[in-house]
Amino acid sequence: MQIHDFDVDLFLRDYWQKQPLLIRNPWKAWRNPVDPDELAGLACEEDVESRLITQEADRLAMESGPLPEERFSELGRAPMTLLVQAVNQHVPEVAGLIAPFRFVPDWRIDDVMVSFATDGGGVGPHFDQYDVFLIQGLGRRRWRVGPQCDAATPLLPHDDLRLIADFEATDDWILEPGDILYVPPRFAHDGVAVGDDCMTYSIGFRAPSRAELVEGWCEHQADGMAEEDRYADPDLVVQDNPGEITASALDRLHAMVMEGLSDRDAFARWFGLHNSLPKYAETDWRPEEAVDAQDVRALLTQGVPLSRNPASRFSFIRQGDGTVLLFVDGHCFDCVEKTAALAENLCAGPGMAPDPGLAASAEVVKLVAALIDQGSLAFDEED
Incomplete structure (x- = not known):
């Protein structure tokens, strides 16, 4: 699907991470990409994260999936909402919804959550720590938007949901199919759903917290440090008070920590690995046996398209020496020349048609074979 008459530069300048924006049906031809029955079927599967929100009187209750099929027939007419995560990994048409928003770098993309609600269904007033595009797929939904919140915002007591206690809306819209908020x-x-058969597609974007980065990077560096790399003070002199931790000792201790964390190249490699770890790795494309290099070469020669596993995360970092670090599902590949160009092409979209000339490169064949063996890539021989 494509959107038109949408000024990306204006959006990034005036709205991105600044203020909400309602975009009335910008699609050339909106089509709802998944039907409610298919979504309910996904919610019954073991390897799919899902939640069911039901309402009794004024209280919301949450059940985590997988949900038994008979659960849906038990719901009756009370308001309900079904939420299914990462539907883009299971339905190609849902994955296609990401493409129009790839003006945001891929490493920031999380997944596409899909919700289905009956009349009056919703998850309550809340706030998230990430950007989200909410696309109305079927039916109508009333969205009320309020001010920014923070850790001090009062929340209602609830075991499963973070609901705002005193929500006051500043904007109020009803979205029709194809509208985006x-x-x-x-x-x-x-x-809140207005009528039955209300479906919404939530394209969410990751934003690592400072705490997550500090914890992960420190643990990574600490794992590689030698046991004998310890504090030393060969210039020690007698102190006036033995109970004091002196400024010179603190300077030396602080320097030890900062020097151990200041390697930017090492940080770049760690972050690429950390950020490319798949959130849901259950979509397993690994072949039963390691792929044969001759088969890879033959398929490359034929120009057979390569497709990325929808559960995989691809990204790359350019190095100053011309090397490209390719990160895929928590693995790093150092790429130069032809493999560097291939790495960039693989990261540009969900699939690519390789240049048959690449088959002559042993390094290209080795890289493609490695990505196939780890389940991140496959030849789309049906095409």
Whole structure:
């Protein structure tokens, strides 16, 4: 699907992470990409994360999936919402919804969550720590948006849901099929289905916290440090008070820590590995036996398209010496020349038609074979 008459530069300048924006049906021809029955079927599967939100009186209750099929027939007419994560990994048409928003770098993309709600269904007023585009797929949904929240915002007591206690809307819209609502991080919002068969597609974007980065990077560096790399003070002199930790000792201790964390090249490699770890790795494309290099070469020669596993995460970092570090599902590949160009092409989209001339490169064949063996890539021989 494609959107038109959407000024990306204007959006990034005036709205991205600044204020909400309602975009009335910008699609050339909107088509709902997954039907409610298929979504319910996904919610019954073991390897799919799902939640069911039901409402009794004024209280919301949450059940985690997988859900038994008979659960849906037990719901009756009370308001309900079904939420299914990462539907883009299971339905190619849902994955296609990401393409129009790839003006945001891929490493920031999380997944596409799909919700189905009956009349009055919703998850309550809340706020998220990430950007989200909410696309109305079927039916209608009323969205009320409020001010930005933070850790001090009062929440209602609830075991499973983080619901805002005193929600006051500043904007109020009803979305029709094809409409899009962009909500920046921490803006309060509340969506309620208006009528039955209401479906919404939530394209969410990751934003690592400072705490997550510090913890992960420190643990990574600490794992590689030698046991004998310890504090030393060969210039020690007698102190006036033995109970004091002196400024010179603190300077030396602080320097030890900062020097151990200041290698930017090492940080870049770690972050690429960390960020490319798949969130849901259950979509397993690994072949039963290691792929044969001759088979890879033959398929490359024929120009057979390569397709990325929809559960895989691809990204790359350019190095100053011309090397490209390719990160795929928590693995790093150092790429130069032809493999560097291939790495960039693989990261550009969900699939590519390789140049048959690449078959002559042993390094290209080796890289493609490695990505196939780890389940991140496959030849689309049906095409």
